[in-house]
Amino acid sequence: MRVCFISTEIAGSGVYGGFGCLTRDIAGGLAARGIDTYAVIPCQPRTKPVQTIQGIQVLSCPIDSYRDLKNSRPFAAVFRMIDADVYHSQEPNIGTCLAQIGEPQKKHVVTFQDPRTIEDWRKQWVPHRPSRLYEIRFQLAYQHKVGRAARDADARYCQAKFIIDKATALYRLPSRPGFLPNPIEVPDSCGPKASEPTVCFVGRWNAIKRPELFIELASCFPAVKFILMGEDFNDADHDAEIRRRCAQLGNIDAPGWLAPAERNQLLQRSWILANTSTKECLPVSYLEACAHGCAVLSHVNSDDFPEEFGYWARKGDLEDYRRGLEILLENNRWRERAEKGYEYVKDTHEFGKVIDQHVRVYEEVLSQ
Numbered sequence: 001m002r003v004c005f006i007s008t009e010i011a012g013s014g015v016y017g018g019f020g021c022l023t024r025d026i027a028g029g030l031a032a033r034g035i036d037t038y039a040v041i042p043c044q045p046r047t048k049p050v051q052t053i054q055g056i057q058v059l060s061c062p063i064d065s066y067r068d069l070k071n072s073r074p075f076a077a078v079f080r081m082i083d084a085d086v087y088h089s090q091e092p093n094i095g096t097c098l099a100q101i102g103e104p105q106k107k108h109v110v111t112f113q114d115p116r117t118i119e120d121w122r123k124q125w126v127p128h129r130p131s132r133l134y135e136i137r138f139q140l141a142y143q144h145k146v147g148r149a150a151r152d153a154d155a156r157y158c159q160a161k162f163i164i165d166k167a168t169a170l171y172r173l174p175s176r177p178g179f180l181p182n183p184i185e186v187p188d189s190c191g192p193k194a195s196e197p198t199v200c201f202v203g204r205w206n207a208i209k210r211p212e213l214f215i216e217l218a219s220c221f222p223a224v225k226f227i228l229m230g231e232d233f234n235d236a237d238h239d240a241e242i243r244r245r246c247a248q249l250g251n252i253d254a255p256g257w258l259a260p261a262e263r264n265q266l267l268q269r270s271w272i273l274a275n276t277s278t279k280e281c282l283p284v285s286y287l288e289a290c291a292h293g294c295a296v297l298s299h300v301n302s303d304d305f306p307e308e309f310g311y312w313a314r315k316g317d318l319e320d321y322r323r324g325l326e327i328l329l330e331n332n333r334w335r336e337r338a339e340k341g342y343e344y345v346k347d348t349h350e351f352g353k354v355i356d357q358h359v360r361v362y363e364e365v366l367s368q
């Protein structure tokens with residue numbers, strides 16, 4: 001079996017976020033099983049045209065070809081050269097269209113990672129609103145071209161249960177997608193936690209993630225340790241301002257963007273993950289936090305993680321987060337909710353189980 005992943009990014013090649021991590025993890029898990037695994041991504045600054053990452057053969061193509069179906073021939077030729085049995089898109093995108101153009105007779109699978117409406121994109125660009133012309137182009141590209149590619153796929157799945165209806169409506173799918181979770185390495189047990197209350201943040205320091213709110217929360221709890229993991233890759237001045245504000249407080253560290261092993265060590269010691277984003281799907285940080293025994297404090301109730309395994313800050317303002325943190329710290333409520341989250345993630349998202357599910361999906365679609 002040969003599987004080719006289609007993604008906008010992959011960890012280990014240029015700047016990446018959640019999509020990049022999960023693409024590398026799923027593809028790497030398959031490669032470790034002896035499956036011939038490829039990934040195709042649009043070229044980013046400092047990205048090599050061809051490289052190997054965790055056993056995955058990664059090819060990058062010019063971004064202009066990726067964005068414009070009129071220039072699709074070179075990109076489609078890459079998919080024909082790979083000659084995979086299954087092409088698996090991590091969120092439908094122009095690459096999904098190009099793979100179907102290049103290899104129409106092969107099997108195509110789509111996992112909806114974070115389906116976005118125009119309203120979602122408006123939040124993404126706060127405070128820089130997209131123009132009306134861009135919104136029209138967005139509708140044409142994602143609700144027509146990419147939507148058609150999603151409908152034409154041989155199998156469709158969602159990585160989170162709460163987006164199934166949203167993806168069905170947004171892309172006008174003929175049937176509801178199945179549930180195919182993202183994987184996470186789950187330790188056999190959670191190690192010792194820090195002796196003092198510790199709250200962490202994991203993510204990019206951009207407008208939608210609201211790291212400033214995390215800093216404001218830290219200022220309300222001087223006796224609690226806060227750790228702000230991440231970085232602003234696109235705005236050096238904003239990155240410096242965030243670090244300056246952290247330095248002014250005595251209870252918050254800003255170690256920057258950390259490698260997975262270092263990040264996991266801090267999660268292992270933390271009591272609570274505070275996610276201050278205005279929008280998320282089911283982020284990798286939720287899974288990582290629960291896998292390491294953290295409760296989840298968040299405004300975005302993805303698959304009920306905050307509601308069931310922490311505190312759901314429905315209003316999403318500072319007062320709501322402050323109240324939520326007080327509730328979690330009171331009588332160590334965070335611990336019981338974190339234990340529930342650990343058991344759920346171990347049962348549903350454990351790495352080996354999820355890779356097994358992916359193999360079964362490919363076997364089923366190839367048997368059709």
